[in-house]
Amino acid sequence: MTDHQPGGHMAAEIAQQPKIFADLVARRDQIAAVADVIRERKPRFVLFGARGSSDHAALYAKYLTEVLLELPAGLVSPSTTTLYGAQPDLRDVLLVSVSQSGGSPDLLEVTQSARERGALTVAVTNTASSPLNAAAELSVDIGAGVEQAVAATKTYSATLLALYLLVDAIRGGDGRAAAPLGDLAQSTLDGSVDAVSEAVQRYRFVDRVLTTGRGYSLPTALESALKLAETSYLAARAYSGADLLHGPVAAVDGETAVLAVTSKGRGGDALHDVLDVVHGRGADVVAVGSAASAVSAALRIPVPETPEEVAPILEILPVQRLAHGLALARGGDPDNPRGLKKVTQTR
Known part of the structure; x- marks a missing residue:
């Protein structure tokens, strides 16, 4: 048995994403069948x-729903169900529960309760055998494979893609x-290696x-802050x-680092x-994305241009590499951030 190489799991899982995306697109018909219902x-x-x-993936899907489907959309506050026992009328409502593990007790309770109150329920998870999948009427398997690192990388981006394919x-x-x-x-x-290293x-x-x-x-900015906080312990x-x-x-001043x-x-x-x-206030700005070259920044990390609605699926990739590299440079192990577990039990 070999010793664990710090960050080895996270690095491998970041590298797996191109194939995961291709495989998920190849399974589009399965997601389209859920969309038909x-x-x-x-x-x-x-x-x-x-x-x-x-x-953050759910917020991305909220944007997709409001812009592409022109339907009103919102984010559930699970505690209104789990702590306060609220029972709103959910007839003609679609509830999409998004969970990489499908094992969070509060999301399970929300899904079960919503189904009882008339909602059409869909689970989007990376665990086909999860309790959440069993509770929902319909399910979408993101198919990213087992994720060993605590910090989500491939499961996050694959969830974005699955949600896009569903809404589309x-x-x-x-x-x-x-x-x-x-x-x-x-x-x-491949194209962001040097800029990420800088x-x-x-x-x-x-x-x-x-x-x-x-x-x-915006969801990418939120996920970026989370990744930097949980892997490098930055105040993000x-x-x-x-x-x-x-x-x-x-x-914001000259001591502020800004990731745009x-x-x-x-x-x-x-x-x-x-x-x-x-930038005018002296902040050190690193711009990530296909428009990075067009904004005020000290450093730019390029991302290929795509239709705007799928850009977040690519934007997060170099940020994951940045979080991984920073954690190692600061003496940490991004596979095992202190105080964190892969599945968080909340209610």
């Missing part, structure tokens, strides 16, 4: 339930925007990081670019003025 039921409102990284199929799409993502993911990982050196001794994005990229905080100028920018997620499209366009202000 949803479309026949004609939901008038969509709720998403999730925790942790899955909550509900609107009658053919998944064409997702078709090249396997190859583009490999290009992203970012590791820039951020190695930083204690405070602010992440920001707009639109579809995420803000929408729109909210950043409403007060938090006052705390910006891809070509309306969200990236909306971030330009924000980054001009942040």
